[in-house]
Amino acid sequence: IALLSAVEAITPAAELGQALAGVMVAKHLPAFLVSPLSGPIVDRFDRRKLLLAMDLARMLAVGALIASYLGGSLLGIYACTILMMTCSAVAFATKNAVAPM
Numbered sequence: 001i002a003l004l005s006a007v008e009a010i011t012p013a014a015e016l017g018q019a020l021a022g023v024m025v026a027k028h029l030p031a032f033l034v035s036p037l038s039g040p041i042v043d044r045f046d047r048r049k050l051l052l053a054m055d056l057a058r059m060l061a062v063g064a065l066i067a068s069y070l071g072g073s074l075l076g077i078y079a080c081t082i083l084m085m086t087c088s089a090v091a092f093a094t095k096n097a098v099a100p101m
Contacts, residue, residue, distance in 0.1 A: 003027075003065075003081065010072045019074060026081040031089040038093035047094050054091040058084050 003023060011019040042050065061083040068076030 003077070006069045007074065007077060010069065010077075011074060022074075022078055023081065026078045027085055030082050030085040034086050034089040035093065038090045041090060042094045042097050047097065050094050051091055054087040054094070057087045058091075061087065 004020060007019050007023050008016060061080045065077060065080035065084070068080055
């Protein structure tokens with residue numbers, strides 16, 4: 001909800017519908033595309049290091065998301081959202097892996 005409110009705050013009223021639809025695509029499409037690839041990634045790398053890397057990448061993406069909002073960059077918000085959701089999909093697969101390390 002906060003992300004949608006942020007996009008609403010920096011988008012002109014005439015383009016609001018497209019901007020909100022772009023946020024929804026940026027939130028859901030990466031998980032759909034990355035989920036089939038995350039299994040082999042989880043199997044290839046150390047799970048603890050992979051979880052740490054995904055958490056650090058998400059932390060940096062959130063910092064960049066805040067900077068994009070303050071700068072009024074809708075494209076930056078989309079890019080940061082895509083990065084966060086991609087890292088979340090890999091982290092979810094890592095946490096729920098069947099075989100232990």
